[in-house]
Structures are given as C-alpha cells and as structure tokens.
C-alpha cells in the first residue's frame with residue numbers, strides 16, 4: 001500500500017504494517033503467554049469471561065507495539081519545499097506508550113518543534129504526530145522516546161534545530177509501587193540551534209508550555 005494512501009485514510013496500525021521491515025507479530029505465542037500469565041496469577045483462563053482474553057490481549061499488544069520492527073523516521077520521507085525558515089511547532093500531541101520496566105502505560109502529550117534548514121524543506125504536520133505515535137508504540141522509557149523523536153527530525157529533515165518535550169504520567173508510579181497518581185514527568189531533547197541558542201530554545205519552550 002502506498003504511504004500517500006495511508007496518509008489520507010489509514011490508521012496508525014495500518015501505517016505501521018506498511019512500514020514493517022522485521023519479524024511479524026507472533027499471535028499464537030502471545031496468546032499462549034497471556035494464558036500462562038492468567039494461570040500464574042491464579043486465574044482460570046477457561047472461565048467464561050476470560051476465554052477470549054488471551055486472543056484479545058495479544059491483539060492489543062500487537063497494536064501497542066506496532067512501532068517495533070519498523071523505522072518510524074521513514075514517515076518523514078514525505079517532505080515539500082515551502083521556503084519556510086522559521087519555527088514549526090506542533091504541541092499537545094496525545095501520547096500513549098508502554099513503560100518497558102512494567103509493561104503498563106505512560107501517557108501524556110508531546111510537543112515537537114523544528115526550524116527548517118536553508119532549503120526550507122518541511123514535512124506534513126500529521127507526519128510529526130505519526131513519528132510520535134510509532135516511537136510510542138514500543139516498550140519505552142520516556143527519555144529514549146523523547147530523544148528518538150528529535151533524532152528522527154534531525155536525520156530526515158536536516159533542520160537547523162529540533163526540540164521535543166514530553167509530559168507524561170506513568171501508571172507504574174500511580175497504580176502500584178510508589179503510588180503517586182498525578183505525578184508528572186517532563187523530558188526534553190534539544191538539537192542543533194536549540195542547543196546553541198538560549199533565545200531560540202526559550203522561545204520554543206515558551207510556545208510549547210504556555211497554558
């Protein structure tokens with residue numbers, strides 16, 4: 001399927017599948033593992049309410065990890081020359097990812113900005129959200145997710161700078177363990193001009209974090 005087609009009407013899952021380069025998801029193996037887990041926690045996987053659960057959970061994991069075995073940065077291959085050499089910023093991109101330590105969700109928003117290079121080459125705004133989405137669909141830590149998004153922009157758009165801020169709540173800190181619901185973690189990754197120029201960085205951060 002052509003990426004252009006998916007851009008207009010494809011879901012993130014279909015999009016990820018179109019980019020798939022590595023192992024396909026092993027549905028039977030995932031189902032068997034979920035069944036084992038249910039047994040391990042003392043449940044009866046054959047009772048009425050749970051009988052379809054291994055298949056359902058496996059499908060959910062397939063979707064949640066659709067960014068594995070793909071190169072998310074590839075979505076930034078679609079660019080066009082707009083001659084725009086000022087800041088482009090997409091903020092409040094909703095984000096759902098999975099903490100690789102506990103395999104539970106962390107969720108929040110990503111703010112992504114870049115200043116196009118001298119050619120003024122830009123990418124479609126939806127592509128920025130797609131990159132966030134695909135890197136999020138992996139077992140992750142927030143710091144790596146943040147850096148991967150910034151590095152993808154630098155690699156594919158050759159911009160003067162890229163800046164990414166992610167604000168998220170980790171359910172592993174809310175529903176278990178330390179149990180601090182509402183605690184929020186902010187991570188940033190700054191590259192290029194945003195690293196060397198405090199003025200550019202603070203302009204972008206101000207636009208990103210202004211309530």
Ligand SMILES: Nc1nc2c(ncn2[C@@H]2O[C@H](COP(=O)(O)OP(=O)(O)OP(=O)(O)O)[C@@H](O)[C@H]2O)c(=O)[nH]1
Pocket residue numbers: 099100101140141142143170172173177178
């Ligand atoms: N830096 C960072 N830490 C994370 C992220 N997601 C989860 N963690 C932390 O990973 C750590 C794993 O610590 P461990 O001591 O191995 O695991 P644990 O015994 O379950 O830890 P507790 O959560 O403190 O109960 C915890 O402190 C989590 O809060 C993340 O995205 N970034």
Ligand SMILES: [Zn+2]
Pocket residue numbers: 099100101102103104170172173
């Ligand atoms: Zn965790």
